[in-house]
Amino acid sequence: MAKRVAGSKRYVHPLPIEPVVLPPLIAHNPLSWVYWVLAYVTSSNQLPRKIPLEVGADGRYTVTGREQMQYLWEHGFFGTGQLSRSEPTWQARTVDRLQLDTEGIAGHKLEQVTQLRRKQRLEFKRERASFERKRLELRRQGVLESEILEQERLWLKQLRDRELQWEASTGDPSPVRAEDAEIIAEDGASVLPIEKLELMPVEALFLTLALPVLHADAPAILARTLGPQPALPQIERLCRLYAAYHHYRSHGWCVRSGIKFGCDFLLYRRGPPFHHAEFSVMVLAPDERHDYTWYSTVARVVGGAQKTLVLAYVARRAAADQLAALWHARRYMEAFALFEVHELVYRRWLPGKNRE
Amino acid sequence: MTEAEELSVALGLHDSDAEEDALAQDWSEMAKLVKKANQHALPRRGEKDYEPDGTDAQALLLHTAKETMFGTLLNSVRGSTVKTLIKAYWEEEQRMARIPNARGSFTNTMGKVDKHGQCWLQLHEFVYLVERGTVSPYLALTVGDEKSNHEDVLLSVQDVYALFSSTEELDEFLVYAHLKRLGFIVVSTDNPPAHVTSFYPPLSQKSSASSNWFCHIHSWLKTPQNLFHVPLYHPLHFLLHRYTSSPQLYEELSQHIPFKKVPHDINELREERNNGILNPNVKQWKIAFNVWKPKSSFKKKTPGLPDFQVVVYNKDNAGQQFPTYDEFRSIFHRLDYRFDFLNELDVDDSAWDDYTYTDGMPTREFMQRNKIAPSQPHSGGDSRKKKARTYPQHIAQIRRLKSGFKSFILSVIDDGLVSFVRIAESDFGSSNIWYTPPSQTGTTNNRTRSDKVDV
Numbered sequence: 150m151a152k153r154v155a156g157s158k159r160y161v162h163p164l165p166i167e168p169v170v171l172p173p174l175i176a177h178n179p180l181s182w183v184y185w186v187l188a189y190v191t192s193s194n195q196l197p198r199k200i201p202l203e204v205g206a207d208g209r210y211t212v213t214g215r216e217q218m219q220y221l222w223e224h225g226f227f228g229t230g231q232l233s234r235s236e237p238t239w240q241a242r243t244v245d246r247l248q249l250d251t252e253g254i255a256g257h258k259l260e261q262v263t264q265l266r267r268k269q270r271l272e273f274k275r276e277r278a279s280f281e282r283k284r285l286e287l288r289r290q291g292v293l294e295s296e297i298l299e300q301e302r303l304w305l306k307q308l309r310d311r312e313l314q315w316e317a318s319t320g321d322p323s324p325v326r327a328e329d330a331e332i333i334a335e336d337g338a339s340v341l342p343i344e345k346l347e348l349m350p351v352e353a354l355f356l357t358l359a360l361p362v363l364h365a366d367a368p369a370i371l372a373r374t375l376g377p378q379p380a381l382p383q384i385e386r387l388c389r390l391y392a393a394y395h396h397y398r399s400h401g402w403c404v405r406s407g408i409k410f411g412c413d414f415l416l417y418r419r420g421p422p423f424h425h426a427e428f429s430v431m432v433l434a435p436d437e438r439h440d441y442t443w444y445s446t447v448a449r450v451v452g453g454a455q456k457t458l459v460l461a462y463v464a465r466r467a468a469a470d471q472l473a474a475l476w477h478a479r480r481y482m483e484a485f486a487l488f489e490v491h492e493l494v495y496r497r498w499l500p501g502k503n504r505e
Numbered sequence: 506m507t508e509a510e511e512l513s514v515a516l517g518l519h520d521s522d523a524e525e526d527a528l529a530q531d532w533s534e535m536a537k538l539v540k541k542a543n544q545h546a547l548p549r550r551g552e553k554d555y556e557p558d559g560t561d562a563q564a565l566l567l568h569t570a571k572e573t574m575f576g577t578l579l580n581s582v583r584g585s586t587v588k589t590l591i592k593a594y595w596e597e598e599q600r601m602a603r604i605p606n607a608r609g610s611f612t613n614t615m616g617k618v619d620k621h622g623q624c625w626l627q628l629h630e631f632v633y634l635v636e637r638g639t640v641s642p643y644l645a646l647t648v649g650d651e652k653s654n655h656e657d658v659l660l661s662v663q664d665v666y667a668l669f670s671s672t673e674e675l676d677e678f679l680v681y682a683h684l685k686r687l688g689f690i691v692v693s694t695d696n697p698p699a700h701v702t703s704f705y706p707p708l709s710q711k712s713s714a715s716s717n718w719f720c721h722i723h724s725w726l727k728t729p730q731n732l733f734h735v736p737l738y739h740p741l742h743f744l745l746h747r748y749t750s751s752p753q754l755y756e757e758l759s760q761h762i763p764f765k766k767v768p769h770d771i772n773e774l775r776e777e778r779n780n781g782i783l784n785p786n787v788k789q790w791k792i793a794f795n796v797w798k799p800k801s802s803f804k805k806k807t808p809g810l811p812d813f814q815v816v817v818y819n820k821d822n823a824g825q826q827f828p829t830y831d832e833f834r835s836i837f838h839r840l841d842y843r844f845d846f847l848n849e850l851d852v853d854d855s856a857w858d859d860y861t862y863t864d865g866m867p868t869r870e871f872m873q874r875n876k877i878a879p880s881q882p883h884s885g886g887d888s889r890k891k892k893a894r895t896y897p898q899h900i901a902q903i904r905r906l907k908s909g910f911k912s913f914i915l916s917v918i919d920d921g922l923v924s925f926v927r928i929a930e931s932d933f934g935s936s937n938i939w940y941t942p943p944s945q946t947g948t949t950n951n952r953t954r955s956d957k958v959d960v
Contacts, residue, residue, distance in 0.1 A: 163940045164755075168748045195743045288560040359758060361743075392762045399758035401939040418903075419940045427903060435830035441820040441917055444827060448926075457907045459931065462830040466763070482761060491765040492933055493833060494909040498925035500687045503813075504798055 156422050163401070163419070165224040165362045166194050199364035202353060203345075204373050210353040211345035212363075215240065218346040226403050226420045227356065228346040234260055235405070235421060239344040247329060249338055273308070280304050349406055350374045350387070351394040358482055359395060368479055381469060384476055385434070389463035392488035393432045396461075404430075411450045412458070429456045435464045435491070448495055462491040585638055593631060594645035595660065595668065602631035604640065611639055614690045614803055627696050628668060629678040633685055635665050676819045677793050680916045683923045684815075690797040691815075692808065699806040700864050700871070704841050705778050707865040755939050764934030767910050771847060771860060774911075783838055787831045792839060792913070793817045807877060809868075810843040810861060819918045828915075837911050837930055846910050902936055 162168075169192040175181040200217045204210055212218055212228065218237045221227040230237025242260060280301070287297050332340045348356070353370050356363040375383050390413065397404045403417040407429050415426035429451040451458045465472065467487045475484040554563060591609065593602045607616060607624035611634060616624040626634065634640045642660040669675045677693070684691045692698065748754050768774040795811035797803060816836060819825055828836070843857065863871040872878075896904065909929025916925050 163751055166748065166754060168750050168754070171747070171749055189747060192747060193743055194746070194748050285558050285560070288558065288562045291562070294562060294566075359761070360754075395758070396762045396764055397933065399755060399762065400933055401755060401937050402933075418938055428906070433830070438827050438829045441818070441827050441919070444926075445917075459933075464830070486761055486763070489763045489765060490934065491830065492931040493830075494907065494912075494927075494929045494931045496907075496927045496929070498914050498927040500684065500689070500925065504688060 160223055160226075160420060160422065162224045163403075164360065165221060165227065165356065166196075166360055167224070169194055196362055200356075200362055202348070202357070202363045202365035202370075204369070208373050210348040210350065210370070212348065213342070213345050215342060218344075221346060221348075221356075221362075225398075226405065226417070227352055228348045229406070230344050231347050232344045234263070237344050237346050240340060240342060243332065243340045247333070247340070249333070249340065269312070276304075276308055351391045354391055354481075355394060355398065359398075367481055371481070381473060384472070385465065388465075388472070388485055388488055389432050389434065391485050392463050393430060393461045393490055395485065396490045397430070410454055410456065411447055413461075415456070416459075426456055428459050429454075430459045430461050432461050432463060435462045437462075444495065448497065452497060458495045460493045460495055462493065463488050464491060585641075591640045592643055592657070593626060593634070593640040594643050595631065595665075596645050599625075600628060602626040602628070602640075602642070603645065609639065614692075614805065617696070617805075627693060628674070629681045629693065632665050632668070632678055633682050635660075635662065636682065672819065672822060673817075676817050676822075676918050679918055679921065680815060680817050680923055681794065683916075684794070684796060688799045690799060690803050690808075692795050692797075692811075694792055694795060698808050702807070702809045702861050702863045702868060704810060704844065704861055705775060706862055752939050755937065759934075759937075765932075766935055767930040767932045769846075769910060769932070769935070774844065778838070783835055784831055787835050788828075790816050790818075790828060790832055790836050792836065795842070796914070807863065807872075810841070810857065812843055812845075813914050814840055814842050815914045815916055817916050817918070821918070821920060833928065836913060840911055840913055842913075844911065846905075846908070899938075902938065906931055906933060906936065 169188075171192070172181065172184055172188050174185045200212055200214075200221065202210055202212060211231070212221060218228070218230070222236055226235075228237075229235050230239055232239035233242075238260070246261075284297055284301070287300070332343065334341055350370070353363065353365065354367065357365045357367050357370065371379075371387075375387060394404055394414065397414065397416055403420045404414050405417065405421070405426070407413050407415045409415070410429050412429040413432045414430040416428040416430060417426045418424045429447075431447060448458050465487055466489050472484055472487055475481075475487070554566075557563065589609075591604060591607065593604045595602050602625070604616070604624040604626065606622070607618070612618075612624060615630045615634070616626045618624050631640070631642070635642045642665050644658040644660055644664075646658060666675075669678065681691050681693070746757075748757075768777045792814050794815040794817075795808075796813040796815055797808065798812050818827070858868040858872065861868045866874075895901075909931035912927055912929035914925050915928055916923055
């Protein structure tokens with residue numbers, strides 16, 4: 150596993166197909182022409198070996214193999230590690246935790262940090278509750294408000310002191326747990342690769358149809374997602390999602406699942422390690438409508454995370470028959486191209502901030 | 506991207522509509538302010554208890570807070586002096602209120618004066634002024650046929666509210682009063698000003714169909730290119746093509762899914778207005794109000810283009826449902842306001858005069874003919890605004906995407922509470938945010954391509 154590498158070095162390619170590097174063509178040097186032509190003919194954008202896609206019994210699309218997972222993550226941030234927050238770091242983390250690697254890797258501790266913070270927060274809440282009880286007690290006894298305030302200050306100070314002390318003292322917790330025996334490999338120096346990279350159905354389609362890097366069969370993927378005899382509304386819904394996904398991907402956005410914020414997609418500039426997502430996309434049909442509570446709820450959740458809500462209305466430009474015909478002829482990309490993306494930005498408007 | 510740049514992204518983008526408007530009022534401080542009367546800032550509230558804990562101390566705190574709040578309201582001076590009393594008579598026949606001799610600053614933005622010098626108020630204007638205590642409502646009674654024989658019947662606020670004939674009318678009033686109280690200048694679209702200004706040229710000047718023809722030929726010429734094109738998903742594609750940079754790949758990918766390009770500039774706006782074909786079966790939402798930001802130079806007769814346009818939607822009304830996309834399209838098509846995304850016109854009022862039409866003729870010509878002084882460029886404090894902040898290109902691009910292009914305000918009424926949503930057309934398809942690795946080819950040319958912005 151590579152050590153911590155600067156993002157700009159690690160995430161050089163925004164798409165899983167790497168551009169070919171051709172030698173410089175020098176006009177007055179015929180030898181360079183020959184070399185250039187040779188390089189052109191022998192090079193290819195295609196991967197030497199396509200990445201195999203597995204479809205689990207539960208209908209999930211996964212990629213296994215450390216290199217493959219890493220390749221998809223580093224080339225456009227595709228998929229999510231099943232045992233990680235998003236980047237499949239479980240393996241490295243576990244090796245790190247169990248101290249199996251003699252070199253001792255730092256930098257894969259994102260999840261640990263989260264865990265630690267959650268613990269601290271919980272601790273604080275418990276402390277606060279106990280103080281609230283104490284204050285109630287004091288009030289019942291008829292203690293003056295100013296005195297209670299004094300007590301509160303004292304308590305806050307104590308809390309802060311303890312926190313500082315705790316931060317200084319926390320070392321690594323004892324590394325090995327009982328259940329770890331099952332995941333340590335025979336040689337005792339590594340862990341079993343049980344983490345998989347899971348792809349959204351639209352991601353799997355994109356990497357199979359638009360950018361052929363997955364070794365997979367599109368009809369099989371679709372049959373798995375929609376069932377063997379999908380109804381037209383189901384097909385349309387998938388087409389809409391795919392059209393939106395492809396649209397944003399093709400204009401340079403890094404598109405990831407928006408389930409965390411109750412919407413369909415999140416749009417990142419460049420990728421999650423570099424920026425927070427700036428937009429949340431909800432994919433809708435042009436004639437689709439919900440009650441106002443639906444919109445305001447989504448907008449609240451998204452707005453609370455400092456993102457802008459985009460309502461992507463994906464409209465079908467041709468008759469339903471045409472879509473069905475293309476679908477059954479398995480000309481999926483042409484079917485997707487029947488859809489057109491329209492966008493509205495939904496945002497709360499504050500009169501006070503728009504007065505001048 | 507350096508950290509400094511990232512920081513500037515964070516600072517530059519999250520400034521405007523942050524959720525920091527939830528300031529509750531502390532009335533005990535307010536009570537002191539009423540006496541001083543000169544200060545306008547409200548102080549922040551103190552710490553809040555979450556639930557009643559049954560202690561006397563808490564009950565006492567609550568009691569004093571309530572006491573000061575009601576005390577503040579009760580003890581301040583109320584009522585109006587007889588000298589400044591303005592009587593407004595409700596004329597049921599016209600469904601308007603009449604003020605025989607109107608005076609006061611409200612006449613700058615409200616009411617219409619007829620040739621007898623009487624000021625006529627719309628129902629919502631009437632109710633708003635009654636609620637404020639600016640006018641006293643009277644019922645105009647005609648005894649027999651004699652107009653002169655008026656008997657003054659003073660109306661109560663309840664009576665005045667009873668004049669609303671439908672829920673829609675009441676909803677519109679709620680929005681009107683809310684925006685009015687916040688200082689905006691609000692004019693109902695039911696009551697157009699004497700001289701209507703439009704961004705769009707009158708229909709007779711509509712450009713001929715020739716541009717359409719041109720488009721056809723243009724698209725025709727493009728087809729041969731497509732004949733030899735092997736799409737990306739074709740098995741042979743990678744045998745025939747070599748991509749030497751990521752933008753080439755993106756270029757190829759973006760061929761597949763079409764997107765709706767929304768108007769970005771003056772010509773596109775006008776073209777869309779002329780050529781846009783809309784589904785006539787779609788519900789036509791009413792654009793209820795034109796709204797101007799507070800300004801002293803407002804003229805009732807020639808107000809010019811509004812700053813915002815408002816559509817009213819009552820969430821609890823079973824007859825109204827949230828608009829679908831087609832309904833949104835129809836609203837966007839009818840919008841006619843100061844399109845704030847037009848950079849070239851953002852400078853001052855006088856620039857807009859060159860691009861708008863009043864009563865069917867260019868506004869500048871109209872003003873000369875009617876001897877109206879041209880709009881003054883904003884003076885004093887606004888000169889600072891002219892030097893609008895300029896952002897680095899990549900931030901400007903995101904800001905543009907976030908604010909969109911044409912927009913309107915959807916005011917949502919929920920149990921009598923008004924909240925606002927800004928709906929804007931956006932266009933992610935017209936601007937690319939490709940990332941190109943800088944080290945790969947070593948040329949600076951690549952870098953500039955990735956920064957390309959079509960705003």
